[in-house]
């Protein structure tokens with residue numbers, strides 16, 4: 645087995661690629677209820693979670709993030725399944741650890757990340773709620789530490805205060821902290837913090853990596869990434885969703901389908917089950933990754949909507965050739981659009997009318 649470098653060494657040496665978006669992809673594979681969005685897959689269908697992690701690893705992810713997003717006490721209470729909280733967290737951590745160590749010959753073992761996220765309980769004026777959130781963070785971080793993870797990711801925070809609380813909880817574990825924020829459609833944090841100021845404050849408080857993940861596609865995340873990269877000295881993260889959000893609709897929550905949709909989702913919005921028509925293609929994800937990489941943003945990934953092919957694009961933008969690059973597009977042998985000498989002219993000349 646090749647030696648395993650830690651997060652900071654990898655960032656200083658070049659960059660880190662972290663696949664996310666398990667929630668959407670596991671749902672699309674039929675192993676999770678949309679809306680409820682609780683990662684019981686770790687207990688009920690561990691093979692499905694393992695397969696997804698393996699697919700992202702094949703495409704170039706350096707990090708296997710334990711799938712505990714939404715696997716926190718408050719969400720489990722909403723579901724009436726609080727007793728599953730600890731088994732779920734431990735199973736997800738074990739699966740992530742197993743996959744991280746099970747790499748192809750000659751490839752460095754992946755980093756394992758514990759994960760905490762927006763609790764939807766945080767309130768800026770409610771000290772009791774804040775204490776409760778901190779307890780939830782502490783117990784999840786505790787299970788991750790017991791499992792021997794290499795870093796903790798705190799993500800998808802739309803309250804600056806909750807992001808700061810997450811960072812403080814992670815710091816107590818002594819592990820590197822990746823803390824990313826996710827402003828809603830008002831383009832500021834829900835507690836009125838400016839987006840870039842929030843990242844600068846996270847850096848000041850000692851985050852190893854700060855930046856943004858989720859809610860926003862490339863177009864509405866990138867302007868902030870430019871500003872954040874200018875403002876902070878620490879490593880910066882950028883992990884957009886894969887949908888074509890716009891200045892009018894900066895997040896996927898209120899993204900309308902204006903692409904000729906004939907069967908709108910019954911719950912009145914395209915989020916979260918009818919977003920397909922607004923998907924970025926792989927070249928848009930590649931363009932995002934190229935731009936971010938050129939800026940010196942070197943913790944990259946893709947969040948909701950991520951499939952392995954997008955992760956491969958990001959890996960290649962970072963100058964890599966992951967195992968999946970063996971299967972890069974080769975149109976030269978396509979039956980209509982190819983250029984191979986064996987292809988019949990009466991077929992290849994038909995391309996524009998096909």
Ligand SMILES: [Zn+2]
Nearest residue numbers: 858859947948
């Ligand atoms: Zn996401």
